[in-house]
Amino acid sequence: MKVAIYVTLVVLILGAGTGYAIVPNYLKVTYEEVNPLGTAKIGQLVNARLILNGTTPLPEEARLNISTSVVSPRVEIIINGQMVDRLGESEFEITLPSEGVEEVEIILSKGFTPEVAKKTTVVLLDVKTYVKYKGEKGVYQEEAKLIIPVSNIVISGAVESIDSANRKLETAEKSVGDLKASGINTASLEAKLKNIEDILSTAEALYEKEDIELAKSTAESAIKILDEVIFEAGTLEVTKDTKSSLVKYGLIGIVVIVIAGLLLLFMRRREELG
Numbered sequence: 060m061k062v063a064i065y066v067t068l069v070v071l072i073l074g075a076g077t078g079y080a081i082v083p084n085y086l087k088v089t090y091e092e093v094n095p096l097g098t099a100k101i102g103q104l105v106n107a108r109l110i111l112n113g114t115t116p117l118p119e120e121a122r123l124n125i126s127t128s129v130v131s132p133r134v135e136i137i138i139n140g141q142m143v144d145r146l147g148e149s150e151f152e153i154t155l156p157s158e159g160v161e162e163v164e165i166i167l168s169k170g171f172t173p174e175v176a177k178k179t180t181v182v183l184l185d186v187k188t189y190v191k192y193k194g195e196k197g198v199y200q201e202e203a204k205l206i207i208p209v210s211n212i213v214i215s216g217a218v219e220s221i222d223s224a225n226r227k228l229e230t231a232e233k234s235v236g237d238l239k240a241s242g243i244n245t246a247s248l249e250a251k252l253k254n255i256e257d258i259l260s261t262a263e264a265l266y267e268k269e270d271i272e273l274a275k276s277t278a279e280s281a282i283k284i285l286d287e288v289i290f291e292a293g294t295l296e297v298t299k300d301t302k303s304s305l306v307k308y309g310l311i312g313i314v315v316i317v318i319a320g321l322l323l324l325f326m327r328r329r330e331e332l333g
Contacts, residue, residue, distance in 0.1 A: 085118055085190045086111040086163065088203050093183060098208045098215070099172050105129060107167040107183040107205045113160030118190040120197065123163065126150035128182040129170030137164040152189070167205075176269040178210040178218055217271045220278035221262055227285040228255060234292040243295055251288050255281050 090110035099105055125134060127149055134145045136153060139161050145151055155163075167183055175181075184205040191197035210218070232252060239245045258281040265274035 082190065082192060082195055082198055082200075083114070083116065084200055085114060085121060086160065086188050086200070086202055087114055091203055091205055093205050093207055095207075098178070098210050099181075101172055101174055101209060101211045103172050103209075105167070105170055105172055105183060105207060109165045109184055109186060109203055109205060111160075111163045111165075111186075111202060113162070115159070116192070117157075117159050118192045120157075120189070120191040121155040121160070122189040123153045123155055124150075124187040124189060124199065125153070125165060126182070126185045127167060127170065128173065129167070130173050131169070131171055132167060133169035134184075135164075135166040135168055137162075137166075155188075172207070172209045175209050175211075175214075177266060177271065178208055178214050180206050181209045182206055213271055213275070217266055217275035217278065220275050220282065221259070221266065224255075224259055224262070224278045224281045224285065227282060227289070228252070228259065231255075231285050231288045231292065234289060234296070238292060238295055245292075245295075248288055248292060251284060255284050255288070258284070 088109065089112050090108070092108040094106050095103070123136070123138075125136070125145075127134065131147060132145075132149065134148070136143045136145070138153075139156065143153060165184060165186060170183070172181055182204060184203065186202040186204070187199045188202055189197060189199050231248075235245050235248045235252060238248075258277060262274045262277035262281065265271075265277060
């Protein structure tokens with residue numbers, strides 16, 4: 060019994076110690092905004108806005124760490140109504156007031172998206188807070204990371220072609236699968252589908268290697284073959300339906316002829332019997 064009590068006390072003490080070791084989150088994100096919405100082009104003007112509110116308890120030391128991946132950024136930081144500008148700096152730290160923070164507003168009011176070789180996620184604002192509470196080690200707390208995908212017309216075209224080819228491949232595979240399930244020989248179509256899968260894998264590998272134009276043309280060649288496969292599958296489907304209809308109507312015709320023959324035979328028998 061005593062052993063159980065001691066074990067319980069030790070667990071409670073350790074639990075309490077662990078509780079004190081948890082560093083509270085000093086700032087809380089209350090608003091975030093990114094412009095433009097969707098994908099941005101290379102060299103496009105972008106902006107972002109983030110609002111954080113302070114909480115208690117107050118740390119002994121607090122610093123705001125801000126970084127961005129845009130070109131020629133202008134970042135405005137408004138802390139408790141006081142503004143600080145940072146022109147052209149991609150990363151910096153600002154000491155937060157020791158008396159506490161009511162509100163921090165961070166505005167990326169000017170910046171241009173960088174050159175990219177393929178569709179890339181670019182960081183507009185990456186915000187962390189360094190805090191040190193009494194009796195604890197200082198830590199960096201992740202607050203927010205505002206991002207935007209960056210592309211250009213050529214890159215977007217390659218992505219769209221690859222996506223379109225993958226969608227058509229799914230359609231073609233379903234059509235061929237349905238034909239095969241109905242007993243039609245689809246060996247030639249299946250061979251073409253395997254070839255298309257290899258071509259698409261090549262297109263995706265070229266895209267990853269940043270050979271964008273060749274990736275686009277390779278995906279387009281896959282789409283051309285897929286259109287042929289879908290057309291051939293449709294033709295086979297029509298042929299199958301036609302044969303099915305001929306068999307069905309043929310059977311109906313036979314039944315009609317048999318019934319007509321029986322009726323004729325019946326009528327002749329009646330005439331013979333007077």
